[in-house]
Amino acid sequence: MSIQFIEVSKAFGSFQALKSLNLTIDKGEFLAILGPSGCGKTTLLRLLAGFEQPSTGEIYMNQTLVAKPGYSLPPEKRRIGMVFQAFALWPHMNVAEHVRFPIRHHKETPSHIRKNEQHRIASVLQMVGLPEHGSRMPHELSGGQKQRVAIARAIAAEPSILLMDEPLSSLDAMLRMDMRREIQSVHRQTGTAVVYVTHDQGEALAMADRIVVMKDGNIEQVGTPQDIYLRPQTEFVAKFVSKANLIRGRWHNDTFVPAGSDGTVQWSGSRVASYFKSRGLYPARPDQLLLGPPNQTSIQGKVMNVQFQGKEFIYHIRCEDGQWEICSPLHFQLNDKVSIQLAAGEQHLKYNHIGVFT
Known part of the structure; x- marks a missing residue:
């Protein structure tokens, strides 16, 4: 029917x-x-x-x-x-x-x-x-x-x-x-x-x-x-279904520069809906973001909460843009300083050795 x-x-x-x-x-x-x-x-x-x-x-x-x-x-x-x-x-x-x-x-x-x-x-x-x-x-x-x-x-x-x-x-x-x-x-x-x-x-x-x-x-x-x-099309869908972090920043066509990165971090966003681009947002799910030790080529953050979930940890990370939720198999302690990057599958722009995208 x-x-x-x-x-x-x-x-x-x-x-x-x-x-x-x-x-x-x-x-x-x-x-x-x-x-x-x-x-x-x-x-x-x-x-x-x-x-x-x-x-x-x-x-x-x-x-x-x-x-x-x-x-x-x-x-x-x-x-x-x-x-x-x-x-x-x-x-x-x-x-x-x-x-x-x-x-x-x-x-x-x-x-x-x-x-x-x-x-x-x-x-x-x-x-x-x-x-x-x-x-x-x-x-x-x-x-x-x-x-x-x-x-x-x-x-x-x-x-x-x-x-x-x-x-x-x-x-x-x-x-x-x-x-x-x-x-x-x-x-x-x-x-x-x-x-x-x-x-x-x-x-x-x-x-x-x-x-x-x-x-x-x-x-x-x-x-x-x-x-x-x-591929959520609105802020509500991104947060309700994907549990996405709505990261603030600025767009240049399909390239996104997160707030607080001084232009040194850039993410590709060809599949991000125009709704988010017009509002200076990048929807990043908890599993799209990678945690690592602090470095100079990534967004910096601090671990504010840790939840063990068996195969992974759920972290709440405070950074300049606010607090983000990130899933990671790596174990960090409360108050550890960490770096945050977009996962390789989502990131099509690559750094070369002098920090220029190719």
């Missing part, structure tokens, strides 16, 4: 939850809606589900109008499946009965599924890794198993689109990693389009075909995970 939002906005009284949004979701796509609390991502999902009507604009599914001001096609006629944050399992139904419910009660369930109900239940439980759990009650399941049941119920009637609202946020860290793989596997097996709402950058980057980054009811950037992470 392909979906189009055309100039869609949503207001709740004087509060504007969505502001003139345009978005296309392709058939079979895994789209993550990423943003902080209050950015409008759940409102967007509710509009897709048919729980809300837009204040302005139109929503189309497969070129059919499903929502506009004063009109909304009911959720039961949209062939959608939904997975909620809180599982929403019924305590009096066992696992198989949860999966059976949408098959029998969704008006848009395809006839071939209705006619082969038991086979479909078994197939879906196999898909989510619960083939032997059909007779179990919700109170007999772990958190991860409950979420698998919620996913199985959502896909049982073969929806055209699967809507997932922060489905992993109530699970612990290890279970979240396992469930990411399960959701990706279900997506590959079913080919159903997935719209996945999250505030977790790691989930969006790991799972999605495309990411929509939202802030204050607006879309900040849409792109592949690589585009969003490596």
Whole structure:
């Protein structure tokens, strides 16, 4: 199912939850809606589900109008499946009965599924890794198993689109990693389009075909995970997704001179968005910057905080431009003086032995 939002906005009284949004979701796509609390991502999902009507604009599914001001096609006629944050399992139904419910009660369930109900239940439980759990009650399941049941119920009637609202946020860290793989596997097996709402950058980057980054009811950037992470187009995306340090300085075409370097340090920035160049900023992720002993050809800094993370350390380094976050496998002590350089993969300009770029 392909979906189009055309100039869609949503207001709740004087509060504007969505502001003139345009978005296309392709058939079979895994789209993550990423943003902080209050950015409008759940409102967007509710509009897709048919729980809300837009204040302005139109929503189309497969070129059919499903929502506009004063009109909304009911959720039961949209062939959608939904997975909620809180599982929403019924305590009096066992696992198989949860999966059976949408098959029998969704008006848009395809006839071939209705006619082969038991086979479909078994197939879906196999898909989510619960083939032997059909007779179990919700109170007999772990958190991860409950979420698998919620996913199985959502896909049982073969929806055209699967809507997932922060489905992993109530699970612990290890279970979240396992469930990411399960959701990706279900997506590959079913080919159903997935719209996945999250505030977790790691989930969006790991799972999605495309990411929509939202802030204050607006879309900040849409792109592949690589585009969003490596090539942010706005300050918000750079800091929220890439955790970038926004380094002040001046630009000369594609060459950046960090503040406080007296022109002796220059970085190449051919892939940096014009947004940053116009504001005298260079977005440098913590893993783009290298630490070393003090020298005369790099930016100088001082270690203000150290966090050990196993394979690397996370440092907060104070320099003339402020405080930067930098990841490094090298071990420095609190208050050590260090040098800071751009990683070789990002740095195309090279010093020669007399400090001139070639």
